[in-house]
Amino acid sequence: MPTPATPPRFPRLAAVVVALALALALAVTGCAGTDAPAGSSPARPGAAVLPDRVEPLAAAARPALPVTVPSADGTQVTVTSADRIIPLTGSLNEIVQTLGLGGQVVARDITATFEQAASLPVVTRGHDVSAESVLSLRPTLVLAETTTGPAEAVRQIRDAGIPVLVLAPARSLEDVPKRIGAVAAALGVREAGTQLSGRTADRIAAARKGVPAGTAKKPRVAFLYLRGTASVYLLGGSDSGAASLLEAAGAVDTGKESGLGKDFTPITSEALAAAAPDAILVMTKGLESVGGVDGLVKIPGVAQTPAGMDRRVLTVDDGVLLSYGPRTDQVLSSLVAQLYGKGA
DSSP: OOOOOOOOOOTTHHHHHHHHHHHTTOOGGGGSOOOOOTTOOOSSTTOOOOOSSOOOOSSOOOOOOOEEEEOTTSOEEEEOOOSSEEESSHHHHHHHIIIIIGGGBOOBOTTOOSTTTTTSOBOEETTEEOHHHHHHTOOSEEEEETTOBOHHHHHHHHHTTOOEEEEOOOOSTTHHHHHHHHHHHHTTOHHHHHHHHHHHHHHHHHHHTTSOTTOSSOOEEEEEEEEGGGTEEEEEOTTSSOHHHHHHTTOEEHHHHTTOOSSEEEOOHHHHHHHOOSEEEEEHHHHHHTTHHHHHTTSTTTTTSHHHHHTOEEEEOHHHHTOOSTTHHHHHHHHHHHHHSSOO
């Protein structure tokens, strides 16, 4: 069975979670979701369960190396071998696997729980990278994001002579082809990257066609980040990463509309009342961690919103919701189906 995912690494979200968790004298690693208790209410009837596996390109890609590519930390990275790859986020792992180079991936971080990666050794503790674990696997390329840490671990890996390519985190649909292209370029499989970007764009466009035309009132959706085991309840703002998906699904991100400029802020009854969402979007593990819909509506302010009164909750798996990669079309299709009661 895959290891349960801990919260994905969002910009600044980790710091918020840590601060709140420490205030409650809880460990950061205690933020993982728990199984829903017996008798708890499920998410919206008919909510899609996304297949937890990636779909590699049909043709096997053959890396043309060496290549030198720019890194988001201002360095130039030269890659001479793609024989042993370690992606340090689930999203990057997904891209490498979908490009057809899954056989060369030798490790994963704790958020990469999809089928093809689930049996790989984990080289993170919570969200912190273990330089010793990474180096013990003799990688020829490490893929990271600007939020990957601690910085000392990343520096230790690079100081050992391992090429480390750093990418900016994805926050919108527009970032999908950029990330695929950057990873493909570093692996020396640019043609495969172009093919995957095209396939992904076509599938996202098809998912968007499921949004009913001429809807008089767009559904208002609040994105909540929940970890009941640590009493962490956050409302997504304009930088949470959810706005692009919700807007593509024909909805309004109420956090963004309310002017919440940060990625996440602690939930208050006043903020929820002002947002007045018609539906609430949560990650699957987050919903489980509060005891399902029954527990969600007990969070102060939720029951007083239109979404809470109607018990209208949208759920998407933690590891894929904000990955912005080759499976984003599935996320969008799921949101459209849950919002409008039909598949894309």
